[in-house]
Amino acid sequence: MMLLIEQLARMKKDIFIQKSNLLTCFVCQNLKNMFPPKSKTKKLVYLDHAATTYVNEQVEKAMKPFMAKIFGNPSSLYELGRIANGELNDCRRQVAEILHALPDNIIFTGGGSESDNLAILGVCRKIGNPSADAQGKKGHIITTQIEHHAVLHPCQQLEKEGFTVTYLEPDSQGFVSPKKVLAAIRPETILISVMSANNEIGTVEPIADIGREILKYRKANNSTLPYFHTDACQAGGVLELDVEKLHVDLMTLNGSKIYGPKGVGLLYKRRGVNIQPLIMGGGQEMGLRSGTENLAGIVGFTKALTIAQENRHEENMRLVDLRNYFFEQIQKNINNIKLNGPCLGNESVRLPNNLNVTFIDVEGEAMLLYLDAYGICCSTGSACTSASLEPSHVLTALGLPYEYAHGSLRFTLGHCNTKVDIDYTMKYLPGIIEKLREMSPVNMGKMKHAKYKK
Amino acid sequence: MEKKVIKTDNLKESVDIRGVDGSGWLYSDIVKDHFFNPRNFMQYGEEEKFKFNGMGRVGSPACGDEMVLWILVEKESEKIIDCRWRTFGCGSAIASTSVLSEMIIENGGMLIEEALKIKPQDILERLGGLPVRKVHCSVLGDKALQGAINDYFRHTGQHSRIVTAGKKIIDKVLNITDNDIEEAVLEGARTLEDLQKKLKVGVGDPEAIPQIEELLKFYFEKYYEV
Numbered sequence: 001m002m003l004l005i006e007q008l009a010r011m012k013k014d015i016f017i018q019k020s021n022l023l024t025c026f027v028c029q030n031l032k033n034m035f036p037p038k039s040k041t042k043k044l045v046y047l048d049h050a051a052t053t054y055v056n057e058q059v060e061k062a063m064k065p066f067m068a069k070i071f072g073n074p075s076s077l078y079e080l081g082r083i084a085n086g087e088l089n090d091c092r093r094q095v096a097e098i099l100h101a102l103p104d105n106i107i108f109t110g111g112g113s114e115s116d117n118l119a120i121l122g123v124c125r126k127i128g129n130p131s132a133d134a135q136g137k138k139g140h141i142i143t144t145q146i147e148h149h150a151v152l153h154p155c156q157q158l159e160k161e162g163f164t165v166t167y168l169e170p171d172s173q174g175f176v177s178p179k180k181v182l183a184a185i186r187p188e189t190i191l192i193s194v195m196s197a198n199n200e201i202g203t204v205e206p207i208a209d210i211g212r213e214i215l216k217y218r219k220a221n222n223s224t225l226p227y228f229h230t231d232a233c234q235a236g237g238v239l240e241l242d243v244e245k246l247h248v249d250l251m252t253l254n255g256s257k258i259y260g261p262k263g264v265g266l267l268y269k270r271r272g273v274n275i276q277p278l279i280m281g282g283g284q285e286m287g288l289r290s291g292t293e294n295l296a297g298i299v300g301f302t303k304a305l306t307i308a309q310e311n312r313h314e315e316n317m318r319l320v321d322l323r324n325y326f327f328e329q330i331q332k333n334i335n336n337i338k339l340n341g342p343c344l345g346n347e348s349v350r351l352p353n354n355l356n357v358t359f360i361d362v363e364g365e366a367m368l369l370y371l372d373a374y375g376i377c378c379s380t381g382s383a384c385t386s387a388s389l390e391p392s393h394v395l396t397a398l399g400l401p402y403e404y405a406h407g408s409l410r411f412t413l414g415h416c417n418t419k420v421d422i423d424y425t426m427k428y429l430p431g432i433i434e435k436l437r438e439m440s441p442v443n444m445g446k447m448k449h450a451k452y453k454k
Numbered sequence: 455m456e457k458k459v460i461k462t463d464n465l466k467e468s469v470d471i472r473g474v475d476g477s478g479w480l481y482s483d484i485v486k487d488h489f490f491n492p493r494n495f496m497q498y499g500e501e502e503k504f505k506f507n508g509m510g511r512v513g514s515p516a517c518g519d520e521m522v523l524w525i526l527v528e529k530e531s532e533k534i535i536d537c538r539w540r541t542f543g544c545g546s547a548i549a550s551t552s553v554l555s556e557m558i559i560e561n562g563g564m565l566i567e568e569a570l571k572i573k574p575q576d577i578l579e580r581l582g583g584l585p586v587r588k589v590h591c592s593v594l595g596d597k598a599l600q601g602a603i604n605d606y607f608r609h610t611g612q613h614s615r616i617v618t619a620g621k622k623i624i625d626k627v628l629n630i631t632d633n634d635i636e637e638a639v640l641e642g643a644r645t646l647e648d649l650q651k652k653l654k655v656g657v658g659d660p661e662a663i664p665q666i667e668e669l670l671k672f673y674f675e676k677y678y679e680v
Contacts, residue, residue, distance in 0.1 A: 363518065365544035369489065382518065382544070391518070403515035439495050439548065441522035441540035442515045 045376045045421045049257070049353055049414030050199050050234060055300065056259035056415075062303040063261065066296035074293050075282065084295055091302040098309055099251070099268055100242045107267045107285045108298050112233040112254035113150035114278070115267040118289065119229045119250040120154040120193060122275030124163060127225075128190045138188035138225065139163040144176050145397040146203075147195050151231055152393075155193075168194075172398050173342040174203030178213040185217055189226040196232040196239060200381060200394040200410055201341030202354025204239065205230075211247025227273055233257050233265075237308035238316060238347050249273050253305070255297065259415065260304025264297035319352035319413050320344075326411065326422045327355055333430045336360040340395060340408060353413040356381075356395075358404045361443060362436040367409055370432045376425050381408040403442070481545060482582030488549035493556050496524065496538035504538055507609050510601025512594045512629050514658040519543035521551055523598040525558070527606050533563035539598075546588045550577050554595035566603050570617060572596050597629045624665055627658030632669055639673040646670065 046054075055063075066087070072080030074088045092103045099106075109115045120141070128139045143155055145167045155165045166184045170176050176194055185192070192214060197204045207230050214228050229250035232241060236258040243251055250273065254265030269275060269288075281290030324344050330337060340356040342349045359367065364382030371378060381392030382405070390396075391405035400408075481489070496504065506524040513520040519542065526536040537559055541551040554577055558564045574593040578584055584593070600617060607615045622632045630653055643649045646667055650656060656663045 361515075361542065363543050363547075366489075366548060369545045373490065401516065402518070406515065406518050438498050439492060439540055440542040441511070441520055442542040 043375050043421075043424055045424055046416060047376060047378045047411040047413060047421070047425065050351075050410065050412035051379060052256045052262065053259045053414055054416070055261055056304055056307060058307060059260055059300045059303045063296045063300040066299050070295070074295065075284065084293075088293055088295060088298060091298050094302050095266060095305060098241060098305060100244050101268055102271065104286065105243075105268055105270060107269060107288050108293060108301075109265050109267055109285075109289055110291075110294070111256065111263050111265040112148075112231070112252055114289075115252035115254065115265045116148070116150040116193075116231055117154050118267050118275065118278050119252060119269075120151060120191065121158070121278060122288075123191050123227055123229075123250070123273070124158050125161075126274050126276040128163060138190045140186050140189040141165045142168065142181060142184045142189060142192040142226070144168045144170060144194055144205075146170050146174055146176075146198055146200075146394045147193065148199060148231055148233070151193055151195070170203070170397055174198050174201050174394070174398060175342070176205055176210075178206060178209040181210050182213045182217060185214075185226060187221075191227050191229060193229040193231070196230045196235040197351050198341070198394060199234050200392060201356045201398070202234075202351035202412075203342050204235070204347065204349055204351060207246050207248065215247050224272070234351060236305060237312055238351055238353075239312075241309065243268055243270070255301035255304055258304045258308040261297045261300040264294055264301045266301070315415070316347045316352045320346060322413055322417060322419065322422065323353060323355050325419065326413070326425075327357070329422065329426045330357060330429070333426060334359065334433050338404065340398065340400065340404075351412075355411040355413075356408060357411075358400070358408045359433050360404070360407060361440045362407050362433060363440075364406055364408055366436055367407075367432060370436070371425075371428070374428045376428065378412075379410045381410065382406045481549075481584075484553070484580070484582040485546060485549040485584065488552040488581070489545045492548055492552040494538055494552065494559070495555075496522075496540050500538065504536075506536075506538070508602040508604075508606030510598040510603070510605060512597045512601060513543075514627050515542050517628065517654050517658050519547045519594060521547070521594045521598045523551070523555075523595070523602045525599075525602045525606065527566060527603075528563070529610065531563075532566050534558045534566060534569055535563040537602075544588070546581075546584050547594070550581060550584070550593045551595050551598075553577060553580050554599065558599065566606070569599055570603060572599060594628075601629065624669065625653075625655045625659045625662045628654060630655045635666065635669045636673050639670065643670070644674065 070080070070083055070087065072078075072084040074081060074085035076082075076084075089103070092106050092108070096103045096106050107115075107118070109118060124139070124141065139162065141155055141158060141163055143151055143165065155167075159165050168176050168180055168184060181192060181194065192210075194205050194207065194210055196207050211228055214226065218224065218226075227249040228247065229252070230246065230248050231252045232239070233252060233254050234257060235241070236253050241251070241253070248268070249270045251268040252265065253268070254260075256262040275288060277288045277290065279290050282292070284290050284293055327339065327344060336359070338358040338360065340358060341354070344350060344355075346352070364380030368378065368380050381395045391402055392408070395405040395408055396402065504524065506526045508525045508527060509522065511520070511522045521541045521543070522539060524538045525534050527533070528535045537555050539551045539555050541548050554572070557572070557577070557580060558569055572595075574596055577593050577595055604616045607613065624630055624632055624635065634653055635649065635655065638649055638652045643652055646656070646663070649666065649670060656666050
């Protein structure tokens with residue numbers, strides 16, 4: 001109790017000095033207004049698995065020999081090189097098996113962003129031409145407003161190069177319907193890119209249905225175009241990645257979201273799809289991605305993908321329960337909130353680990369900094385954390401007003417989280433929101449204060 | 455002047471926020487202190503009791519920052535003897551309002567003549583600096599204070615003292631004046647987009663955009679065209 005009062009005294013020192021005669025009254029008032037006291041042992045609660053993940057122990061172990069022992073260049077002819085090359089081919093085969101693809105469909109890259117860039121810039125620069133000329137080259141791309149910037153920015157670059165791009169508007173939960181995609185196809189469309197699952201709101205897009213519609217369109221028009229690309233970075237550990245069932249021609253995956261190493265990913269490319277490389281040099285990866293292979297990374301990535309796919313059903317179920325428990329607790333303890341994205345169902349509509357909530361009347365960065373003080377990591381769609389001062393393009397594409405986007409927090413759960421983490425978070429979150437609401441002049445949730453004149 | 459005491463309870467670990475371009479920055483200890491231990495904000499239940507005779511409001515939640523400042527001016531001495539605030543915004547917005555509230559009521563209160571002279575730079579200095587891109591959006595305190603003092607003048611019938619001289623308010627929501635736009639042009643803004651990045655001008659008040667574009671052209675020609 002002494003400690004508590006001491007802390008209070010420090011907090012409200014200025015007011016105390018002026019109103020020392022009201023001291024007792026202030027203490028009473030402050031007791032209920034104060035932030036929850038910090039726990040003596042600060043815990044790290046990581047609730048930002050969509051940003052990146054830690055490396056799984058088995059993955060780390062699998063990678064270790066390839067740091068200093070099997071360090072050979074897979075292109076070298078001597079034994080050390082041949083061993084490395086053999087390992088590389090094993091990885092390619094294993095990954096191909098998971099995707100139900102052929103080993104020569106797999107291009108290992110330096111991560112998800114590179115794979116997206118390679119798919120979009122590679123296809124369009126190879127077979128597209130903005131001015132439909134005598135050879136019948138084409139230049140139209142379809143994508144969605146809620147893609148990751150690794151897809152949106154290459155599309156914007158292609159617009160500068162003369163291509164045209166249609167950015168499909170999702171519905172209020174983030175879904176893009178196959179119908180909408182089909183309606184946007186033009187005779188000159190060469191590429192369609194739709195993400196498998198959204199990183200901010202967890203919406204799982206109907207990729208297989210979209211793929212089927214595109215197939216039908218191609219058949220009806222006796223054409224090989226448009227190609228279909230999906231960015232499946234967020235889905236790597238959650239959804240089935242069978243490229244035949246999904247009807248995709250190109251697919252991006254990476255290691256850093258599935259408990260694998262950062263800086264390694266892959267682009268699945270169906271045989272017959274031609275792309276132009278972004279990086280030229282020694283001709284590795286079938287000439288499509290030069291540069292000495294990051295073998296340790298590739299081994300780790302392969303291991304991580306294998307583990308993630310093996311355990312995905314149980315893990316999905318565990319995470320859905322945990323996430324739903326978290327949301328129930330938030331609903332029970334904090335008023336004036338809004339769930340962003342689809343309903344909290346199973347992994348066919350929303351990623352099992354994703355929770356995106358707007359806390360009305362408070363701003364995201366402020367919440368984030370307070371949570372950080374208690375060791376809780378999450379992220380926000382607020383503008384304050386971006387250089388552009390614009391709130392999240394995903395949340396605004398859903399039709400959310402700016403003030404809602406500014407007050408959003410994204411929690412993404414993962415392997416390390418248990419109910420204990422959620423309970424720890426809920427010990428502090430209501431108090432933080434309460435305090436920031438008290439400090440906030442905005443009152444969209446409640447009636448206006450009596451003293452507001454304007 | 456009272457010696458600045460930095461409270462260290464919550465500050466053992468630094469808060470590091472990075473921009474998309476990879477440039478890192480750190481909130482100063484003073485910013486963190488004011489953020490984690492805000493002074494003089496209007497608490498729940500205080501609205502009905504707190505006496506004030508001037509109120510200023512600036513910003514809107516759509517822009518990401520909004521601030522309300524209530525001041526109590528002692529009529530005889532023209533000193534601001536008490537104030538309260540509420541802010542919707544990021545860490546630096548909350549801290550800058552808190553520090554402003556401390557500035558205007560310390561040492562028995564600031565004369566309103568002095569208070570009208572407070573510039574964003576003064577708040578920044580006292581905060582120990584802020585990352586550049588946070589400055590325009592989060593330091594709204596001086597504008598809220600000017601609004602509150604004008605409100606006080608209005609209340610007390612001193613209409614002739616209401617300060618608008620030399621400045622014309624262009625964006626009514628953020629109280630951004632032609633001077634702010636001139637300054638932004640001098641700092642390198644060339645397009646409406648640049649201006650909006652710096653000042654958010656026109657975001658909450660789109661009607662002002664034609665006028666903003668006109669001013670942009672005017673100041674650009676004034677300073678840069680031969």
